[in-house]
Amino acid sequence: MANRHQHVGLLNYGRAARFGCLAAGLTLWAVSWPATAEDWPRWRGPNINGISTETGWQSRWSGTGPKRLWEAQLGVGFSSFSVSQGRVYTMGNIDDTDIVWCFNATNGQVLWKHQYPCSAKDPNDRPGPRCTPTVDGDRVYTVSRDGQFFCLDAARGTVLWSTKFTGDFGAKAPTWGFSGSPLIENDWVLYEVGAPGASVVAFDKKTGAVIWKNGDDSAAYSSLVPFEVGGQRYLAQFPKDAFVVRRMKDGSEVARIAWKTSYGVNAATPIVQDNRLFISSGYGYGCALLELSSTSLKELWRNKNMRNHVNSCVLWQGHLYGFDESELKCLDYKTGEVKWADKSFGKGSLMIAGGTLIVYSDRGKVATVRPSPDRLEQLASAQVLTGRDTWAVPVLANGRLYCRNLDHAVCLDLTSN
DSSP states (O other): OOOTTOOOOOEEOSOSOOOOOOOTTOOOOOSOOOSBOOOBOSTTTTTTSSEEOOBSSOSOOOTTOSEEEEEEEOOBOOOOOEEETTEEEEEEEETTEEEEEEEETTTOOEEEEEEEEOOOOOTTSOOSOOOOOEEETTEEEEEOTTOEEEEEETTTOOEEEEEEHHHHSOOOOOTTOOOOOOEEETTEEEEOOOBTTBSEEEEETTTOOEEEEEOOOOOOSOOOEEEEETTEEEEEEOOSSEEEEEETTTOOEEEEEEOOOGGGOOOSOOEEETTEEEEEETTTTEEEEEEEOSSOEEEEEEESSOOOSSSOOEEETTEEEEEETTEEEEEETTTOOEEEEEOTTOSOEEEEETTEEEEEOTTSEEEEEEOOSSOOEEEEEEEOOOOSOOOSOOEEETTEEEEEOSSEEEEEEOSOO
8 A cells, every 4th residue: 555755765866856755635846847847647648649848948968968866766667657746657566566656756755655466477578567657636547467457546645446457347468468558538537448348448537437338359558549520529449459449428439440460469559630540560560541531441541661569659740750660760641651760779769848859769768859851860869777678658747857767767857958
């Protein structure tokens, strides 16, 4: 259960501000902010597109790299970070015990942690949780790799309600574990449960009561994406063997296309712009741009120029930036044509903040890149962590950059050179 204010050997470097023990529920604020600051409360950010509007942070730095504010041991896992109201949330696993962490964003103090038994074992030795916590007001939602779904008090870490997909819905966990992040839609929280008759389930976000459940598709590793066309709300789902569009109001199916990939690995989050949807999968499968009509999906183009294995692209000014397996690429969104490619980052991840790409390599190097279809223009880079398969997406929020490897997190100050 939650244990507030417990320290776990944090290494703190030049803290921007210091806080003592804080009363539960107190909002934490930093001493200074970039020109336009922004929280990052869920997977892929406020608009679920991997883009932050934050400006005023430093995209260039000296050869020694950005200033380190704090570091923390998390336990093994591939969860990214959510940042809200001065708190940072992520997940890890130590000795087959999952831990949902809540840190002070400024100095790395552990505000609370929620623990429960969960095997970290993975078929390919990539252990631990994958879900990125979703913060909604005073609550945070998390999912373990074996399908334990928790609604926690965001300030204290106490359990408000919970369910287990395998026991309560008869779901079967995907081979590499449940990986998607919970989706908030008004008074609901939704998840791809992957059970018969409950492929997607909408829960009352305050009580956990089931609002609706629908579909029979097995879960893959992607996250649900909401969107609107013609005043109607829809849900993009990327399950094991298909891509599906559902009505938000009840989960009923609108359209689908077959998308059967090797090992059922559909992991990248769909990208939606108006009524067009971009999807991509690895293992040599490829990508496609689809157009939604009232009853069907039309394929505008399909090729193998972008094969997202574990991480998603971002769409910026008419171009897609992402990792085609182990190669960073830029594609024309309308045609799928490759504009440039670069192999120096391996199989990494990225986000955009204030019009600049933040790229994180699969060996712990972070770089800033000016997004352009003409060429890759690197602005700065630094080796911030060691290890292999550093696949968790970096997060910039309020002038601080959060990165992790398998079991270690670092917070970097990007407000000064």
